[in-house]
Amino acid sequence: MANVGRNTPVRKFxxxxxxxxxxxxxxxxxxxxxxxxxxxxSKVFPTRSHTVAAQGGVGASLGNMGEDNWNxxxxxxxxxxxxxxxxxxxxxxxxxxxxxxxxxEHFGMPFDRNEDGTIYQRPFGGHSMNFGEKxxxxxxxxxxxxxxxxxxxxxxxxxxxxxxxxxxxxxLDLIRDPSGQVLGVTAxxxxxxxxxxxxxxxxxxxxxxxxxxYSSTTNAFINTGDGLGMAARxxxxxxxxxxxxxxxxxxxGAGVLITEGVRGEGGYLLNKNGERFMERYAPNLKDLASxxxxxxxxxxxxxxxxxAGKEGDxxxxxxxxxxxxxxxxxxxxxxxxxxKFANVDPVKDPIPVVPTVHYQMGGIPTNYHGEVVxxxxxxxxxxxxxxxxxxECGCASVxxxxxxxxxxxxxxxxxxxxxxxxxxxYLKENPGLKDLPKDAGDRSLSRLARLESQxxxxxxxxxxxxxxxxxxxxxxxxxxxxxxADGVKKIREISDRVTRTEIKDKSKVFNTARIEALELDNLIxxxxxxxxxxxxxxxxxxxxxxxxxxxxxxxxxxxxTLWYKEGDRLDYKPVNLKPLTAESIEPKVRTY
Amino acid sequence: xxVVSFNRLRWNCRRGLLENDLVLEKFLERHAESLxxxxxxxxxxxxxxxxxxxxxxxxxxxxxxxxxGAEIYEILALLRTx
Ligand SMILES: Cc1cc2nc3c(=O)[nH]c(=O)nc-3n(C[C@H](O)[C@H](O)[C@H](O)COP(=O)(O)OP(=O)(O)OC[C@H]3O[C@@H](n4cnc5c(N)ncnc54)[C@H](O)[C@@H]3O)c2cc1C
Numbered sequence: 284m285a286n287v288g289r290n291t292p293v294r295k296f297x298x299x300x301x302x303x304x305x306x307x308x309x310x311x312x313x314x315x316x317x318x319x320x321x322x323x324x325s326k327v328f329p330t331r332s333h334t335v336a337a338q339g340g341v342g343a344s345l346g347n348m349g350e351d352n353w354n355x356x357x358x359x360x361x362x363x364x365x366x367x368x369x370x371x372x373x374x375x376x377x378x379x380x381x382x383x384x385x386x387x388e389h390f391g392m393p394f395d396r397n398e399d400g401t402i403y404q405r406p407f408g409g410h411s412m413n414f415g416e417k418x419x420x421x422x423x424x425x426x427x428x429x430x431x432x433x434x435x436x437x438x439x440x441x442x443x444x445x446x447x448x449x450x451x452x453x454x455l456d457l458i459r460d461p462s463g464q465v466l467g468v469t470a471x472x473x474x475x476x477x478x479x480x481x482x483x484x485x486x487x488x489x490x491x492x493x494x495x496x497y498s499s500t501t502n503a504f505i506n507t508g509d510g511l512g513m514a515a516r517x518x519x520x521x522x523x524x525x526x527x528x529x530x531x532x533x534x535x536g537a538g539v540l541i542t543e544g545v546r547g548e549g550g551y552l553l554n555k556n557g558e559r560f561m562e563r564y565a566p567n568l569k570d571l572a573s574x575x576x577x578x579x580x581x582x583x584x585x586x587x588x589x590x591a592g593k594e595g596d597x598x599x600x601x602x603x604x605x606x607x608x609x610x611x612x613x614x615x616x617x618x619x620x621x622x623k624f625a626n627v628d629p630v631k632d633p634i635p636v637v638p639t640v641h642y643q644m645g646g647i648p649t650n651y652h653g654e655v656v657x658x659x660x661x662x663x664x665x666x667x668x669x670x671x672x673x674x675e676c677g678c679a680s681v682x683x684x685x686x687x688x689x690x691x692x693x694x695x696x697x698x699x700x701x702x703x704x705x706x707x708x709y710l711k712e713n714p715g716l717k718d719l720p721k722d723a724g725d726r727s728l729s730r731l732a733r734l735e736s737q738x739x740x741x742x743x744x745x746x747x748x749x750x751x752x753x754x755x756x757x758x759x760x761x762x763x764x765x766x767x768a769d770g771v772k773k774i775r776e777i778s779d780r781v782t783r784t785e786i787k788d789k790s791k792v793f794n795t796a797r798i799e800a801l802e803l804d805n806l807i808x809x810x811x812x813x814x815x816x817x818x819x820x821x822x823x824x825x826x827x828x829x830x831x832x833x834x835x836x837x838x839x840x841x842x843x844t845l846w847y848k849e850g851d852r853l854d855y856k857p858v859n860l861k862p863l864t865a866e867s868i869e870p871k872v873r874t875y
Numbered sequence: 876x877x878v879v880s881f882n883r884l885r886w887n888c889r890r891g892l893l894e895n896d897l898v899l900e901k902f903l904e905r906h907a908e909s910l911x912x913x914x915x916x917x918x919x920x921x922x923x924x925x926x927x928x929x930x931x932x933x934x935x936x937x938x939x940x941x942x943x944g945a946e947i948y949e950i951l952a953l954l955r956t957x
Contacts, residue, residue, distance in 0.1 A: 326889075327886075327889055327890075327891070330891075330925060331889075331890055331891045331926060332891055333891050334891070335891035335892060335925070335926050335927070336891060336892050336893070336926075428927055431925060431926070431927050451886070473886065500893075501893060502893065503889075503890060503891055503892060503893045503895075503896050504889055504890075504893075504896045504900075505889050505890075505891075537893075537897055538893060539893055539894055539897070615936075616934070616936070619934035619935060619936065620894070620934070623894075623898070623934065624894075624897065788878065788882075790878055790879065790882070792879045792882065792883075793879060793882040793883045793885075793886055794882060795882050795885045795886055798886075
């Protein structure tokens with residue numbers, strides 16, 4: 284049995300960082316190097332965090348390949364966000380980007396290089412020079428292992444700075460006192476099954492995304508949105524959760540990404556009748572139209588009964604006509620992925636694919652200092668003392684309704700560092716550690732006790748599967764009013780079922796069933812926030828695309844959504860169109 | 876395998892890359908019950924690798940260096956069928 288007694292042990296720190304991916308490691312480094320006594324908690328060994336999957340690179344206007352500057356990067360980011368991004372945060376990020384990339388180089392990150400020794404930069408979709416005129420090379424990478432190299436460089440540096448790691452510890456709940464101030468977290472040590480209170484003056488969440496709310500996602504199994512679940516349970520709203528970026532070609536049933544390069548080399552999509560349907564949706568660009576156009580066409584084919592496969596729930600990516608030689612040479616790795624995860628050899632047969640969830644634009648609301656902000660006493664952005672968020676779990680909001688490729692690695696470096704600096708400042712100004720509230724561990728302990736004593740409950744794995752299917756079917760890449768409304772009803776029912784899940788294995792040490800049941804508590808909050816927010820937003824903007832409301836509606840919807848767990852209710856706050864120093868980039872139609 | 880070793884192994888199979896998660900999940904379903912100590916140790920050795928190197932091995936793009944015990948190659952062969 285887990286320790287559900289009254290005498291939960293307590294450890295004290297100046298600051299706690301939950302999460303050891305790119306964002307958590309960057310923040311921890313800032314803190315440790317400033318001499319702050321800081322603990323980093325992670326469910327897995329730091330270098331196994333999901334940041335390791337990033338290949339495309341990190342965006343910064345270094346201008347190593349030709350002219351570039353932060354004003355252009357800013358314009359691309361605002362336009363990419365479909366004007367839902369906050370322009371103060373965007374200016375802050377793009378201006379800080381070159382500096383954090385150079386710092387990373389000094390930390391030992393093995394960036395690809397030009398002959399003159401400067402960092403080599405690749406082109407990437409959506410990045411342009413001179414305000415959309417033509418493509419620019421802005422992405423800094425380390426071969427196809429950018430995320431891996433970043434994690435390793437940051438981890439080594441943290442070890443040197445004596446950051447204290449708690450690996451295979453799962454944070455369970457946020458601790459707030461009656462005034463709302465954050466005083467740390469409760470956490471479960473997997474090795475022993477014991478719960479401990481981490482009592483601190485400042486707490487940063489860097490827990491990554493929640494792609495696992497969908498059945499088709501490119502995200503690894505650990506991406507269960509724990510930070511969002513913990514925040515929601517503690518009364519913090521979640522911002523803009525209806526905005527999820529989909530990648531058009533994930534392997535059906537598995538989610539593994541098939542690179543856009545396949546269509547670049549001449550591969551194309553077919554429906555169940557063998558029709559090359561993109562010709563109908565995008566007569567000129569066909570299969571090379573932008574991600575959202577292709578994804579929407581695929582979803583429409585499936586919804587209208589022309590999907591392929593036994594369940595009619597995918598389309599087919601044909602590339603056999605390219606021949607084995609081109610496939611092996613120009614598209615390395617694709618055959619292995621198709622064989623392993625779709626059981627087809629693309630040299631002979633098409634790969635079944637579906638639009639697949641890739642990145643979460645929304646998250647825990649913060650300002651550009653990484654401080655968590657909530658509406659209070661008429662102030663839409665009132666700071667929650669002692670609470671910070673950065674990386675994919677945070678929403679500053681720089682990505683708005685749609686993220687530009689390479690901007691999330693930029694985001695986690697810039698806001699990881701900025702939140703570290705904010706914490707250092709806060710600790711100086713607020714020296715004393717406030718007492719823990721009496722009920723500090725209660726929420727976690729009662730969640731654990733409930734799991735311990737539940738009988739006649741449902742298997743958590745079954746409920747999780749139903750949640751994923753419901754999200755996929757009712758809140759996919761292209762959204763229909765009837766399926767959304769129905770989806771809200773269904774996800775609320777599933778949310779009730781989550782409160783009655785049962786685990787058979789009650790052992791203490793490394794009880795993975797218990798861990799996964801606890802993760803489901805977090806996933807379901809994210810799922811509900813997503814469905815309810817999407818149902819309410821009656822416009823199409825960025826990644827949120829509705830069949831009944833084409834186009835953006837700036838008169839009614841140029842605002843951020845805030846979802847509250849309590850009451851399952853929504854609120855809204857204005858988008859900040861005012862940059863720090865630059866001129867505002869006024870909303871206009873987004874075409875590429 | 877006892878429950879604790881199995882649970883520990885299962886968590887060790889949570890990776891940063893979805894590709895690895897999927898292969899390891901299938902492997903556990905099919906073979907975890909019949910793993911002996913020697914092969915469990917071999918599997919744990921492979922799991923020490925970083926995620927990119929592990930995926931290169933699992934997908935057959937690279938080979939494990941020669942000169943290790945037979946059980947490593949046996950486990951790798953099984954993993955590649957998953
Ligand atoms: C296939 C793929 C390719 C990508 N390529 C790019 C790219 O080229 N460029 C780009 O900019 N972006 C890319 N992205 C997006 C980018 O990789 C992620 O947004 C980013 O890495 C997230 O980093 P993070 O630090 O916020 O979280 P993560 O790296 O996901 O780390 C989360 C951390 O939190 C810990 N954690 C979670 N919950 C708990 C808990 N309850 N208790 C304790 N610890 C916890 C985890 O153990 C982990 O250490 C890609 C994404 C995918 C899926």
